[in-house]
Amino acid sequence: MHGASVQRESASYAEVTGGDPRPAAYRYAGIGGADAPRLVEAVCANRDLPGSLPGSLPGSLQRAVDHILADPPGDCSDAILTRVAGITLASLRRNFRERLDTPIARFVQNARLDWARERLGNASEMRSINQLSVDLGFAAPGGLTRAYKQRFGETPTETRTNAFRGVCE
Structure with missing residues (x-):
């Protein structure tokens, strides 16, 4: 059995x-x-x-x-x-x-935020932060931003900016 x-x-x-x-x-x-x-x-x-x-x-x-x-x-x-x-x-x-x-x-x-961070840190990621927020099931982009900043100490925009800065240098 x-x-x-x-x-x-x-x-x-x-x-x-x-x-x-x-x-x-x-x-x-x-x-x-x-x-x-x-x-x-x-x-x-x-x-x-x-x-x-x-x-x-x-x-x-x-x-x-x-x-x-x-x-x-x-x-x-x-x-x-x-x-x-x-x-x-x-x-x-x-x-x-x-x-x-x-x-x-x-x-x-946390798994979803890590997934977002991985994508935002990749300069070849074409989805907007708003689209990533929707993909992750956040009701509004502000929800992703608040949770992301609390977990990583920076906003999704800052992570993305740093990813592009590394490509441009």
């Missing part, structure tokens, strides 16, 4: 991820393998990490983290994350609190 439950969990994970059995972090361009723990730490920045993170995350939590990091602007709703993880919302919330010392929503927001 235990094998059936494992197979059921894998089937729903594969279904949500388009049938690719690899962790989402490995499918995302430039993310995976040895980089995944670094990304988890980066997303959880601005606080001390408890215990032996990373590398000791339960499989269900690792699948949720992989899903978030694979496509931060994508659907990271509670319903999708619980489906990917194969556990209840209460268990997922508890795992995020106990293992990552952060609520799910903050982890998702």
Whole structure:
């Protein structure tokens, strides 16, 4: 019976991820393998990490983290994350609190802000800050700017300006 439950969990994970059995972090361009723990730490920045993170995350939590990091602007709703993880919302919330010392929503927001910073720091990124804000699900560009400045100590415009300054010099 235990094998059936494992197979059921894998089937729903594969279904949500388009049938690719690899962790989402490995499918995302430039993310995976040895980089995944670094990304988890980066997303959880601005606080001390408890215990032996990373590398000791339960499989269900690792699948949720992989899903978030694979496509931060994508659907990271509670319903999708619980489906990917194969556990209840209460268990997922508890795992995020106990293992990552952060609520799910903050982890998702930090991943999205890191994603925005990566794009804003790339001079070849053609999307406007307003478009990035929409892509990330912020209701207004000011929401991205406030959250971004709180996390990184500079505005998205300043990050973009610095990226272009480096290309022009």
